[in-house]
Amino acid sequence: MLKKISKSPFKGTPEQEAQLKAVIEENKHDSSMLMHVMQQAQAIYGYLPFEVQVMIAEGMDIPLEKVYGVSTFYAQFSLSPKGKYNIAVCLGTACYVKGSQALLDELSKQLGIGPGECTEDGQFSLEATRCIGACGLAPVLNVNEDVYGKLVTDQIAGIIEKYKNA
Amino acid sequence: MYRSHVLVCGGTGCTSSHSNEIIEKLESELAAKGLQDEIKVIKTGCFGLCALGPIMIVYPEGSFYSEVTVDDIPEIVEEHLLKGRMVTRLLYDETVEADTIKSLEQTKFYAKQKRIALRNCGVIDPENIDEYIAHDGYQALEKCLNQLTPEEVTNIVKDSGLRGRGGGGFPTGLKWSFAAKNAADQKYVVCNADEGDPGAFMDRSILEGDPHCIIEAMAICGYAIGASEGYVYVRAEYPIAVKRLQIAIDQAKEYGLLGKNIFESGFDFDLHIRLGAGAFVCGEETALMTSIEGNRGEPRPRPPFPAVKGLFGKPTNNNNVETYANIPQIILNGADWFKAMGTEKSTGTKVFALGGKIKNTGLVEVPMGTTLREVIEDIGGGIPNGKKFKAAQTGGPSGGCIPASLMDTAIDFDNLTAIGCMMGSGGLIVMDEDNCMVDIAKFFLEFTVDESCGKCSPCRIGTKRMMELLDKITEGKATLEDIDKLEQLALYIKQNSLCGLGQTAPNPVLATLKFFRDEYIAHVVDKKCPAGVCKGLVQYYIDAEKCIGCGMCARACPAGAINRTDYIAPGHKLASFAIDHAKCVKCGACMDSCKKIQAIYKK
Numbered sequence: 001m002l003k004k005i006s007k008s009p010f011k012g013t014p015e016q017e018a019q020l021k022a023v024i025e026e027n028k029h030d031s032s033m034l035m036h037v038m039q040q041a042q043a044i045y046g047y048l049p050f051e052v053q054v055m056i057a058e059g060m061d062i063p064l065e066k067v068y069g070v071s072t073f074y075a076q077f078s079l080s081p082k083g084k085y086n087i088a089v090c091l092g093t094a095c096y097v098k099g100s101q102a103l104l105d106e107l108s109k110q111l112g113i114g115p116g117e118c119t120e121d122g123q124f125s126l127e128a129t130r131c132i133g134a135c136g137l138a139p140v141l142n143v144n145e146d147v148y149g150k151l152v153t154d155q156i157a158g159i160i161e162k163y164k165n166a
Numbered sequence: 167m168y169r170s171h172v173l174v175c176g177g178t179g180c181t182s183s184h185s186n187e188i189i190e191k192l193e194s195e196l197a198a199k200g201l202q203d204e205i206k207v208i209k210t211g212c213f214g215l216c217a218l219g220p221i222m223i224v225y226p227e228g229s230f231y232s233e234v235t236v237d238d239i240p241e242i243v244e245e246h247l248l249k250g251r252m253v254t255r256l257l258y259d260e261t262v263e264a265d266t267i268k269s270l271e272q273t274k275f276y277a278k279q280k281r282i283a284l285r286n287c288g289v290i291d292p293e294n295i296d297e298y299i300a301h302d303g304y305q306a307l308e309k310c311l312n313q314l315t316p317e318e319v320t321n322i323v324k325d326s327g328l329r330g331r332g333g334g335g336f337p338t339g340l341k342w343s344f345a346a347k348n349a350a351d352q353k354y355v356v357c358n359a360d361e362g363d364p365g366a367f368m369d370r371s372i373l374e375g376d377p378h379c380i381i382e383a384m385a386i387c388g389y390a391i392g393a394s395e396g397y398v399y400v401r402a403e404y405p406i407a408v409k410r411l412q413i414a415i416d417q418a419k420e421y422g423l424l425g426k427n428i429f430e431s432g433f434d435f436d437l438h439i440r441l442g443a444g445a446f447v448c449g450e451e452t453a454l455m456t457s458i459e460g461n462r463g464e465p466r467p468r469p470p471f472p473a474v475k476g477l478f479g480k481p482t483n484n485n486n487v488e489t490y491a492n493i494p495q496i497i498l499n500g501a502d503w504f505k506a507m508g509t510e511k512s513t514g515t516k517v518f519a520l521g522g523k524i525k526n527t528g529l530v531e532v533p534m535g536t537t538l539r540e541v542i543e544d545i546g547g548g549i550p551n552g553k554k555f556k557a558a559q560t561g562g563p564s565g566g567c568i569p570a571s572l573m574d575t576a577i578d579f580d581n582l583t584a585i586g587c588m589m590g591s592g593g594l595i596v597m598d599e600d601n602c603m604v605d606i607a608k609f610f611l612e613f614t615v616d617e618s619c620g621k622c623s624p625c626r627i628g629t630k631r632m633m634e635l636l637d638k639i640t641e642g643k644a645t646l647e648d649i650d651k652l653e654q655l656a657l658y659i660k661q662n663s664l665c666g667l668g669q670t671a672p673n674p675v676l677a678t679l680k681f682f683r684d685e686y687i688a689h690v691v692d693k694k695c696p697a698g699v700c701k702g703l704v705q706y707y708i709d710a711e712k713c714i715g716c717g718m719c720a721r722a723c724p725a726g727a728i729n730r731t732d733y734i735a736p737g738h739k740l741a742s743f744a745i746d747h748a749k750c751v752k753c754g755a756c757m758d759s760c761k762k763i764q765a766i767y768k769k
Binding site: 031032033034035036038039066069070073074075076077091092093094096097098129130131132133134135136137138140147149 | 441
């Protein structure tokens with residue numbers, strides 16, 4: 001899977017770094033915990049910038065090449081920052097046969113960004129996601145933690161509006 | 167003692183439709199009426215009828231409220247829980263019959279079901295180990311440790327005929343005996359909860375609704391094969407399941423049901439959770455183990471099989487969640503009890519996640535050998551909006567489809583394989599006449615192209631080439647030769663890929679080619695998509711009799727393809743418009759602009 005790699009400069013804070021260091025310290029004895037550490041790092045920074053991967057590689061004493069290999073292998077790891085509101089449209093089969101592709105197209109059109117991209121103001125990012133398991137509500141999309149189900153394209157504008165100035 | 171119990175579904179489906187808010191409101195309303203010591207609110211796992219969520223049941227009456235909203239709660243509390251009068255208006259309409267209320271088991275959705283793996287889902291509070299124990303929980307483990315030898319345990323599982331529910335259908339007992347045979351200082355029990363098939367949520371519901379039964383079954387497996395450690399590999403996309411499983415593990419440790427010297431038998435067993443990170447291939451057992459070890463989840467060649475050299479190079483037994491969920495019941499009730507259900511070679515039951523174009527989307531568990539027609543028409547309630555059933559897709563991106571002509575096939579492992587389909591893990595997506603089968607095949611292939619780990623070339627390159635051929639077909643640029651090429655390539659990839667992902671990736675294409683070849687031919691020869699889905703082949707038309715000549719469509723058209731004609735329809739004042747198909751870019755903007763009059767259609 002191709003990944004978009006962010007070109008914007010790294011803006012990590014000392015607090016974030018301290019949190020990450022603590023996670024590394026706790027797990028550095030066990031190299032099989034690498035994915036767990038990376039998941040925690042993504043929770044701290046929102047994504048996995050190159051600088052963070054270097055910190056993990058050095059802290060865990062694992063070659064950077066391996067950390068990078070893992071970060072690009074798994075869909076969950078993001079190499080570019082997400083918007084304040086990440087809109088994830090489920091493209092699982094149940095949602096797909098009920099028209100979720102049309103929802104994604106409409107969002108793309110209204111936000112002016114493709115899947116995997118972020119709007120310039122950093123407010124929204126868009127993502128096509130795997131089955132989230134809410135098939136009874138298909139088609140479904142998530143805005144951060146909020147779930148919207150049984151949608152039709154006419155509702156898209158209303159959803160964007162709700163978060164635009166939030 | 168409570169006089170009433172209110173069970174509210176806390177599965178992912180109902181949580182997404184805000185069942186948590188319903189629970190909060192219930193608790194605050196009950197407190198306001200001073201009923202908190204008389205009525206207990208319990209958050210359970212999935213009831214199965216996700217289409218009607220959020221769901222709540224009031225016992226002892228068994229009243230089944232569906233699609234409950236927060237605003238309904240004060241009325242239910244006041245009328246039903248305080249005054250004892252059911253709010254009939256809000257009950258699931260299938261349970262309301264003239265003046266009586268039918269029990270849930272009598273409704274069409276539940277009548278033909280047989281819940282073994284799902285027996286506790288929607289019945290107990292998954293975050294409370296005492297409720298599991300009250301439902302015979304951990305009795306099977308106790309029986310194994312104190313009354314049976316490891317060989318006897320394996321033999322019971324063997325005799326039951328249980329086959330792996332993750333898709334392969336390999337006999338579970340046989341698998342256990344392989345791992346048991348290999349002596350080693352350390353062995354592992356692994357549970358595959360990396361349910362990656364889009365549209366499948368059986369395993370998630372079991373983990374959310376009955377996490378202790380997985381812990382118990384894994385400990386039993388550990389005893390049978392001689393392993394003292396286990397790993398559950400679960401998708402990170404399932405936060406509720408992860409949380410409840412962690413709670414369950416902590417409780418089991420506290421009760422001494424995990425850890426050292428369980429039931430004072432000298433048997434030790436410990437369990438860890440590892441989170442996946444969104445890679446479909448990690449559902450393949452060797453890739454899953456590679457991922458637990460902290461690597462890119464690439465599969466390994468077999469042999470050596472995991473029973474010889476598995477996780478961290480040690481003998482390992484790997485089963486999926488639903489397989490484990492059957493184990494405690496088999497141990498308690500015996501192999502014969504289990505064998506009595508299902509067909510000769512596929513014993514027991516199977517859980518299916520019903521989704522797509524079907525009325526009752528949700529989770530169902532039926533005995534093996536139930537026909538597809540029973541599942542779709544009786545349990546699923548048929549196709550909504552009066553549309554016609556076209557096909558059911560099973561097994562996700564590795565599976566195939568069952569067309570309407572084979573609806574009376576009894577579902578079991580061997581029957582489905584015989585018709586060129588596969589059981590898969592249990593996702594069952596229903597499609598109607600509005601779905602294009604070529605587009606569906608393309609959808610699944612897109613998925614496997616994306617998820618191919620890249621290690622072996624038949625899968626990495628082959629699926630990409632297949633994708634290009636399908637693109638050609640859906641754009642109307644293919645020839646009949648391309649269909650033959652597609653078929654040949656599919657068979658080649660099937661035979662030469664390294665792991666299950668590649669070996670099954672061409673299945674959706676092969677199955678649709680087998681049953682819906684005419685649709686492929688329509689795309690290639692007639693340059694038409696019969697279902698009107700494939701954008702490249704759709705043509706837009708303006709109905710001259712309906713067109714009022716307002717010109718909105720012509721203004722919306724980015725290609726200047728719409729012009730006024732000379733024709734004025736009877737009863738209209740202005741001449742109608744028409745689309746020049748040579749200029750049309752098929753964006754659909756005209757159709758959007760004509761929502762009021764609806765004079766534009768596509769074909």
